[in-house]
Amino acid sequence: MNFFARRRLRNTLLCLVGMVLAYGLWRMLKIALRPAAIYTGFALLALVLALALFNGRKKLPFLPLMKASSWLQFHIYAGWLSVFVFLLHSGFRLPTGMLETILSVLFVIVALSGVAGLFITRLLPPAITRSGEPLVYERIPRYQHALRTEVEGIVEDAERQSGSTAMGNFYMSTLAPYFQRRSSVLLLAGNPSRHSQRILGQMDEYCRYLDEELVGSMGRLRECVERKRNLDFQNAAQRLLKLWLFVHIPFTYSLIIVALVHAWVALVYGGRL
Amino acid sequence: MDASGQTIRPARWDEPFDADVTPERVERILTLPPFDRMDPQRFPRHLPLAGILRNDTRLLTLKQDQIIVREGDYGNSAFLVLEGTARVVLESLPREVLGRSEGAKKGWFQSIARALGTRRLREQRPHHTIRQREADEDELTLLHDVPRVLEGKRTNDLQPGELFGEIAALGRSPRTATVIAAQNGTQMLEIRWQGLRDLMSYAPEMKAHIEQRFREHGLRSLLRALDIIRRLPQEAVDEIAAATEFERHGRMDWYGSYQQLLDKTTPSERLRTEPMILQQGDYLNGLIIVRGGFVRVSRKYHLGEQTTAYLGKGQCYGLKEIYQNAQKPGELVTSEHSLRAVGYVDVLVIPTVLVERLILPRLTAAEIRKLEPQGSISKTARPVKLSEDAREKLGPGIVEFFMDKRTINGGATMLIDLDRCTRCDDCVRGCASAHDGNPRFIRQGDQLEGIQITQACMHCHDPICMIPCPTGAIHREESGEVVINDRTCIGCSSCANNCPYNNIQMVEIRDERGMPQFPVKLDAKQRIVFDSQGSMTSLSADGAVQRATKCDLCHDLLGGPACVRACPHDALIRLDMQETDKLAAWLNR
Incomplete structure (x- = not known):
């Protein structure tokens, strides 16, 4: 098994463990009649913020903040985990209300563009290399x-x-x-x-x-x-290798802003603020 | 040029190595050995002996136990004892005793401050006329608690007139021993590499003296670096050193012609141009040790020859054949491979009879197993460059590719896996952000099988770029990186012209307004002439001032090269091409 296969296996297992743990906690909160949506909401917000930090890391290559490739690995697998936490948070149902719908659509766009980006960045480079003379x-x-x-x-x-x-x-x-x-x-x-x-x-x-x-x-x-x-x-x-980021990154910022508004609304109208 | 002024375009000896070496002191030095035996008439008018001593040397007055050179350091200078005694420690000292650190790395706050202060304009510098010498450059340190540290260690005292450090300076190799001042007030004359080179060129006695000293001192160190010789008793090493033959193959200036060869000849024609050191099928007269340069190891394959490996400094060839001949005297075992000089090669040959008598009886069982008929290239040298196994992992063609491109010289070659590279240029941006907005490499280069040798300084094992530098601005750091001191670079382009890989760029430096900087006019008292607006009077006809720039491997940054850290796809790596196991592992991830 080569390095990449080993890494993929290790990270997938870690991600699955994370999902199992998240599901277990969610079930426990449900059984204990605790506000699971609050906990999963904050976990999801924290995950999204952590994922967004990757772009910040890319702006600071001169600092010893681990290699960007390690950050990308975290970004990919924490991204999958965030999708699962999103499903838990939404209770496996379609959103209702304007804000929830907007937020859900934004999340889906960010997640899908991320998955698309992952495939694009893995499939296109070998095709470019073998296409012919290398071009800038x-x-x-x-x-x-x-x-x-x-x-x-x-x-x-x-x-x-x-x-x-x-x-x-x-x-x-x-x-x-x-x-x-x-x-x-x-x-x-x-x-x-x-x-x-x-x-x-x-x-x-x-x-x-x-x-x-x-x-x-x-x-x-x-x-x-x-x-x-x-x-x-x-x-x-x-061009496609560059373009997908013009979808993924702006929608991520939009997602963070709407998620913060959603959290504030949920806390205020839930009587917790 | 204006009659009242003069240009201050940078030139060699603009800035002497040490301003305190006055003409009077030079007069005194000329009376001391070995300079008193040199004939000044042999030196050309533009490079007088007194001029070399005046500009390429500096005087050091040292306290007792002060470190002059440390084992493992890269140095561009040799030292001559003028007064007092220097003590050479013949055995390795612990790193902490030598005060080794990771070097002057920038901390977090310094890195952030630098990023915030990144200049908006490319290649912006303070005006070249107001640059200053670094006051604390090459600060010497003391060796503490000497009696305890040197207890049980072998030492050798050097007296006035004795030279040391010249082998490392000329061979661009690390220092092999630590030297300290044995007395208070010990006086040294430090001769920088450029001066030493010129002294050797025009003073034959100096050349002979240095070569003799290599046989006496450097050779033993080099031999002792080999595992198979390290364990031998001193008298055996002495016997080997006395009998070792020096051979030189190829041309020193290989780098000038190899690109033309590459463009105009077929692989088999190129192979024929490389001088033969040993032909496949020949009897081995001795164990061949590479002292400098690179050796191609090849064997006949169908109608041509296949490169199976390459050897670099400190590696040996032929132990297996000598061992097998010794085991079965009746069966003649000849060389399985041909050895060819890639560029120039210095080799040492230890006669077979000595190998059989002194080395073979002391081989370990593990070493003997590797020398049995099924073994491959002798693995007794450190480190093993490329085994047959590694070659299989690298894939056909890739070894020849690296040999053709002379990438084997690289100590930190940038390779990009184009099957993973998304062409996002994060590596280039990372590099730029670490160098005031100026990227120090170009993301392009030769490629084979999806692997690109990117145009970035390779920090060569044999850094040819350093040879012609008149000021020593391009030098090797303690940690091995070849870097350019921007403060002492005079923009002569020698390094850029000498780099066979075109990895050094000359750039026009700019002032705070983004304007190219030009040499300025000086008055008779060496003061800058200002015009009515208060600006320096530029001598623009002489062309803008340039500086040499290249990758410095982010040697002053925490965490290593920014390009590697910035790549999100694990596509980029900096590799020592002699560490072929790592290379094979990276190619087969």
């Missing part, structure tokens, strides 16, 4: 511009040398829209190579109507299509 996300527009210029140069050269407009026509009708388009994260839904495969198929078809010299130029364009595929995939994948 911030420089992708520059690479894209350079590639487009190169393609246009190939087409212009081919036209000039052959005296035919065949390549120009094909470029205008098929290649230009493909090379000018910026990929979106939706590319990752389904086969990310579908666009490039379609273009390559059309290029193969078009080669029937070209002479040997132009077929050679088409070969160079095929390489450019392959590079564009890599650009598109890396752009989409790296």
Whole structure:
């Protein structure tokens, strides 16, 4: 068993123990007719605050506050535990009332975005690594511009040398829209190579109507299509790796604010303040 | 340049090692051995002997029991006893006795204060003309309770005219012994590495003297670092030291050409350019010990050669073959591998006859088991670099990859597992936050099988960048990190040009307003010339002042490198490439 498998097993077991303990305490509080919702509410609030501290830790890398990877492990498994405590707190029922509904929706969004983020950060990096030439996300527009210029140069050269407009026509009708388009994260839904495969198929078809010299130029364009595929995939994948945090983090802050309001309301109207 | 002013663009000897070494003192030093035997005419005009002594030395007057060098320290200086006596402690002293600590790490409050005070502008510095020398640099300490501490320890007294510390200074290796002042008022001349190098270049007697001293002193320490020799009696070690042969293979300036080789040649062509130390199938004339540099261990594989391991300083090869030949004299066992010099290699060869007579009879049962025919590369050296087992774990190609890229030189190479890296750049941000907003590495580099060798200083075992530094600004810390002292860096780019891995960046430094700093005009009395607005008069035609910057492994931060601590996905690691077991474990997590 390798390091990651051992760690996953250990942390999963710890998380399950935490869930069993939480459930046991919740049952005991119920049997003792104590206000279990108050206790689970505060436990949940504390968990959410502790989970949110991870982002704060990331802002302080110069302090010896344990490695960020240890914090992330805590974040992941305490996150699962918080989902369970949330279920206990809600009594395994759907929320009622405006504030509870808003709070529950926020919690679900944060939890789901967290789970999605976990899968994204585990699945996409190997795919990016094997996609092709490594690219720095911030420089992708520059690479894209350079590639487009190169393609246009190939087409212009081919036209000039052959005296035919065949390549120009094909470029205008098929290649230009493909090379000018910026990929979106939706590319990752389904086969990310579908666009490039379609273009390559059309290029193969078009080669029937070209002479040997132009077929050679088409070969160079095929390489450019392959590079564009890599650009598109890396752009989409790296963007998604950043985008999910723009959901997870702002909603976490919203969740904390609404949770504090909810706690205050519960205590005031419960006669405890 | 204005006739009334002069530029103060930093240059070598702008700031002498010690301002107290006056011309009069230099005159006196020149009358003392070994300088009185040197011919000043051999020195070039731009590097006169008196100039070296004036600028690259400093005088130390020491109290009794004051520590001059500590065992294990990295040092860039040699010491010459001028007056009094220096005592070399030939055995290791406890760490606490030497006052060792983790170094000047920043505490919590200092770290927070630094983060809050992070400059908004990149590479902002106080103006270079007002920087000051660090007053408390290299503070010496006393060895307390000497009679008790040295009780039962072997010592050796050095008299005036004797030199020590030169092997560590020139070999960029740790000090092998602790030296203290034996008398009050002991006077030392500390010669920094750059001066020592120049003295060796132009004074042949100095060169011969240092080489002879290595045979007498450094060689024994090096031999004693090997487990198989450590347990031998003194007379046996002396006999081995006297018979040991020195061999040098390859070129010292390998780093200038290896990148070109990499770009223009095939792997088999590159292998042929590496000088052969030992050919597969040859009889071993002796036990080969690597004194410096790196050795490629390879064997024939189909029509080519497969690299199976690499050896670094302090490792040996050939014990297994010598043992097997001794066991069965009738059956000739030859070398199973070829050894090649990667760059330059210094090796020591202990003749087979001495190995058979002095070393083999004292091997332990465990060591003998490893030398039996099924064993692999001799594991008697410390530490074992790369076993066949480790190679299998590393995977085919990765050893060749590390050899090709010379990553084996790294003492703290940054590797990124691209299958786990989410490209979030938290490592870069962490690095920047630990260095006043300036990241000290670039998250890019060569990669193979999803492992990236990132462009960050590797804190090399053989730090080539340190060789040309004229001021000693780039140096090795006690804890092993190669760092640049920003206060004494003159921005000459020598280190950056010498780094074979392009891991040192030259940056234009900026003032409080974000403007590049330029050399300024001085008047005849060496005072800064101000204009009517009260600003220093810049000599912008000379170009902006630069500084060399690189990763310092966050040596002054609690908790270690910020990049490693900032990575949430366990994708990044700093690894000593000689610790291949750790490397294999990390690759196979």
